[in-house]
Amino acid sequence: MILNQIVIGRYLSRDYEGAVEAARRVLRSYPDHPLVYRWLAAALGQLGRGDEARQALDRAVSLSPASFDLYVRRRVPWHREEDHLHMLDGLRKAGWQG
Numbered sequence: 001m002i003l004n005q006i007v008i009g010r011y012l013s014r015d016y017e018g019a020v021e022a023a024r025r026v027l028r029s030y031p032d033h034p035l036v037y038r039w040l041a042a043a044l045g046q047l048g049r050g051d052e053a054r055q056a057l058d059r060a061v062s063l064s065p066a067s068f069d070l071y072v073r074r075r076v077p078w079h080r081e082e083d084h085l086h087m088l089d090g091l092r093k094a095g096w097q098g
Helices: 001-011 016-029 034-044 051-065 067-075 082-094
Strands: none
Touching: 001 016, 001 034, 001 082, 016 034, 034 051, 034 067, 034 082, 051 067, 051 082, 067 082
């Protein structure tokens, strides 16, 4: 989904507010898209918006635990290591304990 790529691009550019805005737009049309919640949680974590970040994190995991495991616990080959670490940083700030 191209809209998810915009969320990821904004996050990796450290435009966390833009990532949140883009994620919310995606979720209006696709409210059960687990990957978007992962990036939303990371962006909200980076912004220090803990309660919202934890809600998005919980939603990402509950919608698709296997997807979360694939993209978070293991780095997929198309993510650069530094981008994966940046995402993990945001997720930890969102409350992820992995």
